[in-house]
Amino acid sequence: MITKDQIVRWLEKTxxxxxxxxxxxxxxxxxxxxxxxxxxxxxxxxxxxxxLPTVSDKDIGNILKTVGMTLISSVxxxxxxxxxxxxxxSGMAMxxxxxxxxxxxxxxxxxxxxxxxxxxxxxxxxxTMYDAWAPTLEAMQNALTAGMGTVELMETAVAACEQGxxxxxxxxxxxxxxxxxxxxxxxxxxxxATSSYLMLNAxxxxxxx
Amino acid sequence: xxxxxxxxxxxVREQLEGMALAHPELKVNYDPYFVVRADAPVEGKVALVxxxxxxxxxxxxxxxxxGMLDGACPGxxxxxxxxxxxxxxxxxxxxxxxxxFLVKNYTGDVLNFETAAELAYAEGIKVQSILIDDxxxxxDSLYTAGRRGVGTTVIVEKIVGAAAExxxxxxxxxxxxxxxxxxxxxIGIALTSCIVPAAGKPTFDLGDGEFEFGIGIHGEPGRKxxxxxxxxxxxxMMATAVLDDEAYSxxxxxxxxxxxxxxxxxxxxxxxxxxxxxxxxxxxMGGTPVSELYAVYRKLAAECEARGVTIARNLIGxxxxxxEMQGCSLTLVKTDDEILKxxxxxxxxxxxxxxx
Ligand SMILES: Nc1ncnc2c1ncn2[C@@H]1O[C@H](COP(=O)(O)OP(=O)(O)OP(=O)(O)O)[C@@H](O)[C@H]1O
Ligand SMILES: [Mg+2]
Numbered sequence: 089m090i091t092k093d094q095i096v097r098w099l100e101k102t103x104x105x106x107x108x109x110x111x112x113x114x115x116x117x118x119x120x121x122x123x124x125x126x127x128x129x130x131x132x133x134x135x136x137x138x139x140l141p142t143v144s145d146k147d148i149g150n151i152l153k154t155v156g157m158t159l160i161s162s163v164x165x166x167x168x169x170x171x172x173x174x175x176x177x178s179g180m181a182m183x184x185x186x187x188x189x190x191x192x193x194x195x196x197x198x199x200x201x202x203x204x205x206x207x208x209x210x211x212x213x214x215x216t217m218y219d220a221w222a223p224t225l226e227a228m229q230n231a232l233t234a235g236m237g238t239v240e241l242m243e244t245a246v247a248a249c250e251q252g253x254x255x256x257x258x259x260x261x262x263x264x265x266x267x268x269x270x271x272x273x274x275x276x277x278x279x280x281a282t283s284s285y286l287m288l289n290a291x292x293x294x295x296x297x
Numbered sequence: 298x299x300x301x302x303x304x305x306x307x308x309v310r311e312q313l314e315g316m317a318l319a320h321p322e323l324k325v326n327y328d329p330y331f332v333v334r335a336d337a338p339v340e341g342k343v344a345l346v347x348x349x350x351x352x353x354x355x356x357x358x359x360x361x362x363x364g365m366l367d368g369a370c371p372g373x374x375x376x377x378x379x380x381x382x383x384x385x386x387x388x389x390x391x392x393x394x395x396x397x398f399l400v401k402n403y404t405g406d407v408l409n410f411e412t413a414a415e416l417a418y419a420e421g422i423k424v425q426s427i428l429i430d431d432x433x434x435x436x437d438s439l440y441t442a443g444r445r446g447v448g449t450t451v452i453v454e455k456i457v458g459a460a461a462e463x464x465x466x467x468x469x470x471x472x473x474x475x476x477x478x479x480x481x482x483x484i485g486i487a488l489t490s491c492i493v494p495a496a497g498k499p500t501f502d503l504g505d506g507e508f509e510f511g512i513g514i515h516g517e518p519g520r521k522x523x524x525x526x527x528x529x530x531x532x533x534m535m536a537t538a539v540l541d542d543e544a545y546s547x548x549x550x551x552x553x554x555x556x557x558x559x560x561x562x563x564x565x566x567x568x569x570x571x572x573x574x575x576x577x578x579x580x581x582m583g584g585t586p587v588s589e590l591y592a593v594y595r596k597l598a599a600e601c602e603a604r605g606v607t608i609a610r611n612l613i614g615x616x617x618x619x620x621e622m623q624g625c626s627l628t629l630v631k632t633d634d635e636i637l638k639x640x641x642x643x644x645x646x647x648x649x650x651x652x653x
Contacts (some may be wrong), residue, residue: 122560123496124376160412161329161381164372168379169408207408260440264404267441268517 090188090238095148095295099140099155101290103133109286116279120266124165125279132163132171147186152179152196166264167280170204170217177203190238194228197245197288201225208263215261215273217280220252224288243291249288253281298497305494309351316358320647322359329379331386332358333368333638337479338392343461343470344368346386347399347405347454350375352493354515355648356451357616362646363653365458366399374493374620375515377405387422395423395467399444399453399474401432405517411559414552425467426548427474429453433538434511434519438547445513448578448628449481451616452640455649459639471551473639477630479566484538486531486624487512489584491619505564510534514582514619514626528592535593535627536600540569569631571605576630576640581615584623590614593625593636601629610640616648636638 106113106129113126130245136158145153152175160172181199182192204210210218227248231241256278261267266278302308302622310327317325324335331348338344347357348370357369367390372378396417400410410426417424429446432524438444457465457474465473487509490499500516503509508531511519546565569575577597579590590613601608610633617626632640643652 120373122500128376128496161379164376164379164405164409166377166404168377168405168407169412172412208413209402262440264442265517268435268445268513270441272518 090193090295092148092151092186093116094186095151096140096144097297098291098294099136099151102287102295103137105286106130106283108131110184113279113283116277116282119276120261120269120273121279122265125167125283128163128165128167129171129283132159132168135162136161148188149179149181149183149185150180152176155179165180166208167217167283170208170280171261173203173207174200189289190232190241192233193241194225197221197228198225213259214263215256215259215264215266215278217278217284219256219278220249220281220284221260223248223252231269238295239292240294246289249285253277253285256281298492300494302494304409305497305653307373308494312351313358316647323358323647324498326385326389329382329385331368331370331382331389332361333386333389334361334363334476337367337390339367340392340521341394342392343394343465343467344387344390344392345454345458345461346370346383346390346396347397347450347472348372348378348383348386348410349401349403350377350515352620353617355615357454359648360451360454360458360646362644364462364642364644365454365646365649374495377403377409377640380413380416383410384416384420384629387413387417387424388420391422395425397457397461397467397474398424398426399450399457400428401424401450402428402443403445404442406446408484411550413429417569418552418554418557423467423554424552425554426552427453427478428616429478430547430549431478431483432513433482433484433542433545434513438545443547444545445517447477447485447514448483448617448626449630450574451580451612451649452481452578452630453477454629455644456636456639459642459644462475462642463639473635475564475637479564480631480636481628482542482566482569483540483626483628484535485512485514485582485624486510486535487519487582487619487622487624488525489623490516491583491622493620508624511538512624514617516622517621528589529596532593532596532627533600536597539627539629540600540604540606543568569604569606571631574607574609574632575601576610576632576636577601577608578610578612578616578628578630580617580626582622582624582626583618584621585625587614590625593627597627609637629641
């Protein structure tokens with residue numbers, strides 16, 4: 089069971105972790121992009137932190153939708169509409185919920201990833217954040233079927249996500265700014281996959297508390 | 298870094314404030330950022346809205362005015378603007394005749410404008426969105442995000458702006474924008490990098506003795522790095538890249554107002570051929586003086602003539618820049634009677650003005 093307070097704490101942790109990793113993400117983006125991913129994400133989640141107190145008494149769906157709208161209007165770049173759509177969709181999927189089952193948690197992420205797919209139309213191995221999310225969802229689905237508890241479920245998810253993130257290193261980018269580098273994009277970890285991993289790991293840390 | 302700025306954080310805002318003071322015929326909105334014609338919405342007229350990262354001035358804010366754009370949405374330097382800007386801007390300029398988004402093909406711009414189009418549609422605004430993707434430096438669309446939007450953007454904004462002024466409806470404006478984009482091709486070169494204020498250091502390193510061929514307007518990597526050579530040789534290479542470029546195909550997404558959804562269209566740009574008449578646009582990336590652009594134009598004219606291509610009109614100067622980057626781009630757009638008529642029509646904006 090995940091409470092609303094835990095969802096709020098997850099978002100706070102995400103904001104903190106993105107701030108800590110701002111230069112790390114930007115460095116990753118300077119290798120294959122335009123050196124703004126860390127700044128973009130940090131700007132967005134700082135805005136989320138400003139907005140959060142105004143909605144923390146609302147239901148989980150509402151909170152997530154507010155996060156989505158805030159990211160859409162403050163991040164810019166490719167990741168703004170992608171993460172914005174992610175949270176908008178996950179919010180819609182969790183409409184009027186005050187707490188979540190493990191199954192709900194999976195559906196929350198699944199709906200978010202559907203949003204990323206519709207917005208960015210990434211394929212597997214295009215070297216994007218989707219390469220971190222696809223194995224995450226698959227691992228979670230299996231873990232749910234196996235009847236794992238929340239912490240174990242999230243540990244499995246994060247491990248798959250981390251592997252997906254690392255698997256972007258040898259890939260040649262076919263989407264986004266990095267695609268213009270052609271073969272020169274090989275050998276670098278995708279910044280968007282990395283921020284996705286950080287976000288999911290923050291969720292694991294929250295459920296472990 | 299040596300730049301005429303105060304605080305890095307306030308660069309875009311202060312530049313917009315200066316623009317507002319200099320041009321009372323424009324209205325600048327600060328929360329969120331957008332620039333519109335002071336007389337917007339113009340009764341019965343389709344409204345044109347474009348936008349993108351700052352740092353390319355005069356594009357886009359400098360092209361707001363009679364005969365060109367109704368609104369422009371500036372992002373942070375080299376970072377795409379956000380959908381709330383585009384959506385609020387669309388609301389401010391829509392007269393009921395609809396809003397046409399002119400979107401340069403960068404993933405950030407595309408995704409943000411797509412989100413904005415959905416928001417505007419949900420608000421009851423008729424929208425259409427046309428992609429500008431003319432950078433011949435990018436060869437394939439299958440393994441990349443496709444050709445980037447560069448010089449043809451200026452030409453599309455001018456021509457479709459005139460058509461909207463002449464009473465074209467939303468679909469006609471969209472058709473014309475798509476056509477001009479498909480008729481246009483560009484290539485850019487850089488002699489130096491540029492410094493994004495927030496980064497404080499050059500976007501890329503380029504040695505004294507080299508130049509980058511096929512550079513994008515944010516310093517995206519080009520096709521190759523070559524030893525520096527004469528203007529004639531560089532221009533000949535650029536002319537070849539544009540004039541001898543083969544057919545280019547890609548799939549674009551356009552908005553369907555009836556269905557309220559995106560539809561995919563497969564489009565192919567045909568190569569230039571002998572007998573074509575073109576608008577030739579020689580553009581400075583910001584740091585290259587106009588005098589050198591004329592040296593480029595001199596050689597370009599010869600290259601066109603050698604291929605039986607007639608230059609019907611030209612535009613020479615800094616119109617789509619990359620901060621202080623030294624370098625230039627070359628854009629050729631095939632013309633027909635419709636295009637020439639609207640190219641010659643009056644335009645009155647801070648960045649482009651004739652016939653008034
Ligand atoms: N089409 C896409 N689908 C899914 N993810 C994508 C797509 N394009 C890019 N991305 C993700 O976005 C990340 C880059 O985000 P970032 O915020 O740096 O935007 P950007 O491309 O630099 O935009 P801009 O150039 O406008 O600033 C990439 O690392 C990748 O994971
Ligand atoms: Mg980036």
